[in-house]
Amino acid sequence: MADLLVFTDKGIYCPQADVYIDPWKPVNKALITHAHSDHARSGHKQYLATLDSVPVLKHRLGSFIKIQGLAYGENITINQVQISFHPAGHVIGSAQIRLAYKGEIWVASGDYKVENDGLSGQFQPVKCHSFITESTFGLPSFKWKPQEQVYQEINDWWQINKDLGRTSIISAYSLGKAQRILNNLNTDVGPIYAHAAIENTNEVLRNQGFNIQASPKIENSGKSDKYKGAMIVAPPSAIGSAWTKKFGDYEEAIVSGWMNVRGIKRRRNAERGFVLSDHADWPGLNSAIKETGAQQIFVTHGYTEIFAQWLCEQGYDAKAVKTAFTGDEEVDLNTETV
Amino acid sequence: MKIFTNLISELSQTNSNLKKTNLLSNYFLQETDELNKLWVIALLIGKKPPRTVNTTLLRQWCAEEADIPLWLFEQNYHIVGDLAETIALILPISVSNYDLKLHECITLIQSLKNKTEPEKKEFVLDIWRNLDDDQIWIFNKLITGGFRIGVSKNIVIQSLAQAMNVEKNAIAHHLMGDWSPNKTTWSILFNFDHGSADISKPYPFYLAHAISENDLQSLVADEWTAEWKWDGIRGQLIRRNGEIFLWSRGEELITDKFPEFEQVDLGEHDFVIDGEIIGWKDDKPLDFQSLQTRIGRKNITKKIQHDTPVKIIAYDLLELDNNDIRKLPFEERRSLLEKIVTVNNHSMIILSPQLDFKDSQTLFEWRAKSREVGAEGLMLKKKNGAYHTGRKSGEMWKWKVNPYTIDAVLIYAQRGHGRRASLFSDFTFALWEGDKLMPFAKAYSGLTDEEMKEITNFVKNNTIQTFGPVSSVKIELVFELAFEGVALSSRHKAGVAVRFPRILRWRKDKNVKEANQLDDLKKLLK
Numbered sequence: 132m133a134d135l136l137v138f139t140d141k142g143i144y145c146p147q148a149d150v151y152i153d154p155w156k157p158v159n160k161a162l163i164t165h166a167h168s169d170h171a172r173s174g175h176k177q178y179l180a181t182l183d184s185v186p187v188l189k190h191r192l193g194s195f196i197k198i199q200g201l202a203y204g205e206n207i208t209i210n211q212v213q214i215s216f217h218p219a220g221h222v223i224g225s226a227q228i229r230l231a232y233k234g235e236i237w238v239a240s241g242d243y244k245v246e247n248d249g250l251s252g253q254f255q256p257v258k259c260h261s262f263i264t265e266s267t268f269g270l271p272s273f274k275w276k277p278q279e280q281v282y283q284e285i286n287d288w289w290q291i292n293k294d295l296g297r298t299s300i301i302s303a304y305s306l307g308k309a310q311r312i313l314n315n316l317n318t319d320v321g322p323i324y325a326h327a328a329i330e331n332t333n334e335v336l337r338n339q340g341f342n343i344q345a346s347p348k349i350e351n352s353g354k355s356d357k358y359k360g361a362m363i364v365a366p367p368s369a370i371g372s373a374w375t376k377k378f379g380d381y382e383e384a385i386v387s388g389w390m391n392v393r394g395i396k397r398r399r400n401a402e403r404g405f406v407l408s409d410h411a412d413w414p415g416l417n418s419a420i421k422e423t424g425a426q427q428i429f430v431t432h433g434y435t436e437i438f439a440q441w442l443c444e445q446g447y448d449a450k451a452v453k454t455a456f457t458g459d460e461e462v463d464l465n466t467e468t469v
Numbered sequence: 470m471k472i473f474t475n476l477i478s479e480l481s482q483t484n485s486n487l488k489k490t491n492l493l494s495n496y497f498l499q500e501t502d503e504l505n506k507l508w509v510i511a512l513l514i515g516k517k518p519p520r521t522v523n524t525t526l527l528r529q530w531c532a533e534e535a536d537i538p539l540w541l542f543e544q545n546y547h548i549v550g551d552l553a554e555t556i557a558l559i560l561p562i563s564v565s566n567y568d569l570k571l572h573e574c575i576t577l578i579q580s581l582k583n584k585t586e587p588e589k590k591e592f593v594l595d596i597w598r599n600l601d602d603d604q605i606w607i608f609n610k611l612i613t614g615g616f617r618i619g620v621s622k623n624i625v626i627q628s629l630a631q632a633m634n635v636e637k638n639a640i641a642h643h644l645m646g647d648w649s650p651n652k653t654t655w656s657i658l659f660n661f662d663h664g665s666a667d668i669s670k671p672y673p674f675y676l677a678h679a680i681s682e683n684d685l686q687s688l689v690a691d692e693w694t695a696e697w698k699w700d701g702i703r704g705q706l707i708r709r710n711g712e713i714f715l716w717s718r719g720e721e722l723i724t725d726k727f728p729e730f731e732q733v734d735l736g737e738h739d740f741v742i743d744g745e746i747i748g749w750k751d752d753k754p755l756d757f758q759s760l761q762t763r764i765g766r767k768n769i770t771k772k773i774q775h776d777t778p779v780k781i782i783a784y785d786l787l788e789l790d791n792n793d794i795r796k797l798p799f800e801e802r803r804s805l806l807e808k809i810v811t812v813n814n815h816s817m818i819i820l821s822p823q824l825d826f827k828d829s830q831t832l833f834e835w836r837a838k839s840r841e842v843g844a845e846g847l848m849l850k851k852k853n854g855a856y857h858t859g860r861k862s863g864e865m866w867k868w869k870v871n872p873y874t875i876d877a878v879l880i881y882a883q884r885g886h887g888r889r890a891s892l893f894s895d896f897t898f899a900l901w902e903g904d905k906l907m908p909f910a911k912a913y914s915g916l917t918d919e920e921m922k923e924i925t926n927f928v929k930n931n932t933i934q935t936f937g938p939v940s941s942v943k944i945e946l947v948f949e950l951a952f953e954g955v956a957l958s959s960r961h962k963a964g965v966a967v968r969f970p971r972i973l974r975w976r977k978d979k980n981v982k983e984a985n986q987l988d989d990l991k992k993l994l995k
Binding site for chain 1: 481482483484535537538540541542544545548549550551554555558559562619891918930935
């Protein structure tokens, strides 16, 4: 039997159902794992995604797109292929996509993390024969600390800055990391504000019923004292730009899995780096793959060659495949246009 | 170790030199253990304790302890870029049970020197299992012997000056030379009484910035002098109490690499001469390559001395008969230098010739002749300038000749180390030889972070084949490379090697057919 999913120059393709998963060139029917720009692109005729990600997709790609939403676990059948979406825990609305045809089951994971952040849903291991995984942090040196510990570090840092009369600015991409941080800030420390790009996304999510920490938009005015001691959450593109001048004395921090590596932290000129990621770490990737029970593994982005070789040595039939996904938080943030 | 670990982590959490200086100066004021303080200074200014455990073993032990294959460790190391950090990140998470002082830890590491391999392993694993991540990183740094964390020597000097309320230059001078916390004490190292200092101690070097167009135009010819900028090893030749010491700018004592200097005398004078050590034959400088034969060797045989004779070209006089004359105007130092060198004429010392000029036009003409005489440009010195410490603007400039340039094709890319671990930043370039591309140079620097990101995307989408960390890419991108010189080389497939290649700019306007031929490069050989 031919493979249920194949890798083409437009994206991951299911010939039987004639659908693509996260295609990077325009197609008729696109299944979207999540709304980040390297996975959800404009120009497709029809979109299929989770109900939770429909509003953000419309916000980012335009309200005119033709899109159908499915609840997690709900089935739809296209030309005998049963398709369903399952929580990936990456960002709000993110999903792994399961396709089943004549007893053969494939799962494409998009991006995922196994730790529950309270917003993105708990990653659900889905039994399958073939699993398509990311490997953004697919190296043994990436091991995350429990998230509570990192939130504590962020709040401590904020408190110290506040005591010194400084503003704290944190960079976080506007879908996912930003909400995760906002919801774990200690509101006793001081006021919280967000960059307009983030607050616009927040409003979309609040309208969907998600409970996101109130975070007034930064006003488009000159230097102001009202931000003294405040916490500002901003997208990475705003950091280090003239925009930050209005905050007077401030300190910037970057929140990313990459902050685990001192060299990267230095390159990005982060005064403070907090290690917190929306991707699975090394133990997370390994346990997630094991729990699928899959024998065949495709590694789509990240340290693909290295990770695939490691999986082969663990007894899997693993291959690295070339895709246009970056999964790279850095790239994701920099190409973000919202 | 905890105090030191916190100090290092606080230092690395700020980009501000002022904050770094204050943090360090507070540390020096608060720390009561003088041996700890000496080690902090030594480590931060780059004095490595001798390595007692082979790093190959450390890699093996770490891979075993984390239960991963060695190849995976190596791949991971390549991406993280720092061995100490890679090990700390890969080891299973542990908590801190031990409370060691910095100097105790260093002493323990040093005492491993004569231990057997199993004993070393037992010690290292025990430490790895009983310190937290951050302290393991520090421990690994100590055992692998490198400590570069973005604190310059200048910051260390400034913070000590602040903590001790002493002039910066005095601190800088006392930190020169090859002292070690093992062999000195705080009060000996910082004994500011004249005459008690170590007689081998060199002075901090005075370094120049490149001159800008503006500074060049506003130069008043009468107030300045010009000399060639030679391409050798900058050094200080010291004679004190009749004993000779030769120091490189990297503060290494290199007297034994250049035994020719051991018998140098200038009458009965004691002196400290700042100059350029240079290969010299038939009244002409040899190229820089020639000195490489000296630096790497343990024994400098008569044959090496015969094949690559050396001289020192004397630029300046810093001390004469035990008097520190660095504050005298350059003009006066120069005339003292001329006097002792010409009167006592020693074959090993050449006085750096001064170039006559009356305006910036003549300077341009001199500079254009640099390559002809084997120099790499000009040095401009103000007649009334003092000999300062470190890199300072205003009274001394360097003005190098423009580099050679060539358009080359990008053929291989490799992910960077450390700071550039997520980007492709190390590139191999090729020139045409008929219809084939011949690799001739690797270059790392010269691109902005933005350009590197763009190239990283190109590489990801246009990789033809990967060989370990190296990707061969589609022949498409052309770059203008700058370099300082070409020499024949039997070790390079192209038959020639370029010196200091770096990327000047990305020639998006050129296609690969417009890149240069290897023959164009060979024409520069002379």
